[in-house]
Amino acid sequence: MQQPENLQTTTAPVEDSVWQLNTGSNKIHAKRLAGPFRTFKWLTASLWLFIFLGPYLRWGDRQAVLFDIPGRQFHIFGLTIYPYDIWVLTFVLAFFAMLLVMLTVLAGRVFCGYFCFQTVWTDLFSWIEARLEGPPQTRIALDAAPWNLNKLGIKVSKHTLWLLISMLTGVSFAAWFTDAYQLWHDFFTLQAHTSAWIVLLMFTGGTYLFAGFMREQVCFWLCPYARIQAVLYDQDTLLPTYDEARGEPRTKLDRMAENQRVGCVDCDQCVVVCPTGIDIREGSQIGCITCGLCIDACDSVMDKIHQPHGLIRYGSMNEFCGDKLNRWYQRPQVLVSTAIVLLSVLATTYGLNSITEAELSIVPNRQPMFVVMSDGGIQNSYRLRVFNKSKTDNHYRIEVDGFPDISVKGNERPLLVNHGRMASISLFVKIPREQLLEEISPLTFRIVNTTHNSPAIEYRSLFIAPQHRRNQHD
Numbered sequence: 016m017q018q019p020e021n022l023q024t025t026t027a028p029v030e031d032s033v034w035q036l037n038t039g040s041n042k043i044h045a046k047r048l049a050g051p052f053r054t055f056k057w058l059t060a061s062l063w064l065f066i067f068l069g070p071y072l073r074w075g076d077r078q079a080v081l082f083d084i085p086g087r088q089f090h091i092f093g094l095t096i097y098p099y100d101i102w103v104l105t106f107v108l109a110f111f112a113m114l115l116v117m118l119t120v121l122a123g124r125v126f127c128g129y130f131c132f133q134t135v136w137t138d139l140f141s142w143i144e145a146r147l148e149g150p151p152q153t154r155i156a157l158d159a160a161p162w163n164l165n166k167l168g169i170k171v172s173k174h175t176l177w178l179l180i181s182m183l184t185g186v187s188f189a190a191w192f193t194d195a196y197q198l199w200h201d202f203f204t205l206q207a208h209t210s211a212w213i214v215l216l217m218f219t220g221g222t223y224l225f226a227g228f229m230r231e232q233v234c235f236w237l238c239p240y241a242r243i244q245a246v247l248y249d250q251d252t253l254l255p256t257y258d259e260a261r262g263e264p265r266t267k268l269d270r271m272a273e274n275q276r277v278g279c280v281d282c283d284q285c286v287v288v289c290p291t292g293i294d295i296r297e298g299s300q301i302g303c304i305t306c307g308l309c310i311d312a313c314d315s316v317m318d319k320i321h322q323p324h325g326l327i328r329y330g331s332m333n334e335f336c337g338d339k340l341n342r343w344y345q346r347p348q349v350l351v352s353t354a355i356v357l358l359s360v361l362a363t364t365y366g367l368n369s370i371t372e373a374e375l376s377i378v379p380n381r382q383p384m385f386v387v388m389s390d391g392g393i394q395n396s397y398r399l400r401v402f403n404k405s406k407t408d409n410h411y412r413i414e415v416d417g418f419p420d421i422s423v424k425g426n427e428r429p430l431l432v433n434h435g436r437m438a439s440i441s442l443f444v445k446i447p448r449e450q451l452l453e454e455i456s457p458l459t460f461r462i463v464n465t466t467h468n469s470p471a472i473e474y475r476s477l478f479i480a481p482q483h484r485r486n487q488h489d
C-alpha cells in the first residue's frame with residue numbers, strides 16, 4: 016500500500032492524509048451505478064419491508080406479532096411470552112449479537128453495507144434525491160443556485176417525501192406494540208395514547224435527521240459498532256480491497272503509452288459512487304461499510320476498456336500479501352463465535368420447549384416459622400400463587416408431597432385461574448411430629464390442570480420443624 020514515509024509515528028496530520036477524515040463539511044453526492052452489488056443491496060434492503068408490513072399480519076383474533084408492553088406479554092404467532100419467560104429472549108439476543116460478530120470476522124461490515132437501517136434508509140433517501148434532483152453534478156449545481164420556483168418545488172417535494180417515509184417509519188415501529196389497525200384509527204382521530212405520539216415524533220425526527228442529513232456521519236462518528244469492528248477483523252477477513260500490485264502506477268487512459276500495462280486508469284469512479292466518500296485505493300478505512308459499490312464501479316470501467324474485473328474486489332490481507340490463507344475452521348474468532356451462535360440456537364430451542372402453561376410460586380410464611388398443633392403435629396403455612404399463561408381459564412388441583420401422613424388445608428377445591436391472570440391462596444400444611452426427623456425438610460407442591468390434560472407443574476419448598484425434635488432423634 017502507498018503510505019506516507021512517517022506512518023509509524025502516527026501523528027494526527029499523517030492520519031488525516033491516510034484516513035481521509037470526513038467531518039461532514041462537504042455533502043457527499045454519491046453517483047448511483049447499476050451492478051451486482053447494487054442489486055444485492057436492494058434485495059437485502061427490501062427485507063426491511065417486514066417492518067412496514069409485519070404489524071398487519073393476523074393470527075386468530077389478534078395481531079400475529081405484538082409486543083404488548085402494558086399487558087406484559089409478547090405474542091409471536093401462536094407463542095405468548097410472559098415476563099416469567101423473558102430469559103429465553105436473552106438467548107435470541109445473544110444469537111443475533113454473535114451472528115453479527117461472526118459475519119464481521121468473516122466479511123467485515125457487511126451488516127452495515129447491506130442491512131443496517133441507517134445505511135438502508137440513507138440509500139432510500141439519496142435515491143429519492145437523485146430521482147428528483149438528478150445526478151451528482153446537477154445536485155451540486157442546484158444546491159449552489161439561487162432560490163427560484165423550480166428549486167423550491169424540487170426541494171419541497173424531496174423533503175415532503177422524506178418526511179412521509181419518516182412518519183411511516185414511526186407509525187410502523189409503534190404498530191409492533193399495539194394493534195396496528197387501531198393505531199391508524201387513533202392517529203387519524205387524534206385519540207392516540209401520548210406514548211404513541213412520542214414514538215411517532217421521535218422516529219419521524221430521528222429518521223429525517225439521520226437518513227436525510229447526517230447520513231454517513233452516523234457511520235463515522237456515532238455508531239458504536241463501527242468502533243469495535245477493527246478488533247474483530249483478522250488477516251483473513253474479506254474486505255473490498257484495491258489490488259495495488261495490479262493498479263499502480265495509476266495512469267489516465269489518454270496518457271498511457273502504447274503497450275503500457277493497464278492498471279488503474281484514475282477515473283475516480285470508485286470514489287464518486289462511495290456513499291461514505293472514501294477512496295478505497297488509499298487502503299482499508301474505518302468509514303468503509305463494505306457495500307461493494309466501488310467494486311461495481313471499477314468492474315464497469317474495466318468492462319469498457321476490455322480489462323478483467325477485480326482491480327477492486329473482496330479479498331483478505333493474506334490473499335493480497337500472498338500469505339497462507341486460513342480456512343474458517345482454522346480461525347479461533349470464527350470458531351468461538353460460531354460455537355456461541357449454535358449454543359444460542361440450542362438454548363433458545365430448549366427455552367421455548369420448556370415454557371410451561373402456568374407458573375407456580377410458593378412463599379412460605381415465616382412469622383411464625385411453624386405452629387405446634389394441639390394433636391402434636393407441626394404446621395407451616397404458605398402463600399401459593401398460580402399464573403395462568405395459557406389461552407383458556409383453567410382449574411388447578413393442588414397437591415403437596417414429601418411425607419406419608421401429610422394433611423393440607425386450603426386445597427379442598429380446585430383453584431380457578433383466568434387466562435393471563437394470577438390467583439393466590441393460603442395453604443396450611445400439617446405433618447405428624449414423629450415423621451419430622453430433620454429441622455428442615457423438603458416439600459413438593461404440585462398443580463394439576465383439571466380443565467385440560469397437561470403436565471403437572473412442581474415447586475420445591477421447605478418445611479420447618481422445631482429444633483428439639485432432631486435432638487431427641489439423635
Ligand code: SF4
Nearest residue numbers: 289303304306307309
Ligand atoms: S469504499 Fe467501496 S465498499 Fe467501502 S463504503 Fe465506499 S463504496 Fe462501499
Ligand code: SF4
Nearest residue numbers: 279280282283285313
Ligand atoms: S474505478 Fe477502478 S480504474 Fe477507476 S479510479 Fe477506481 S480503481 Fe481506478
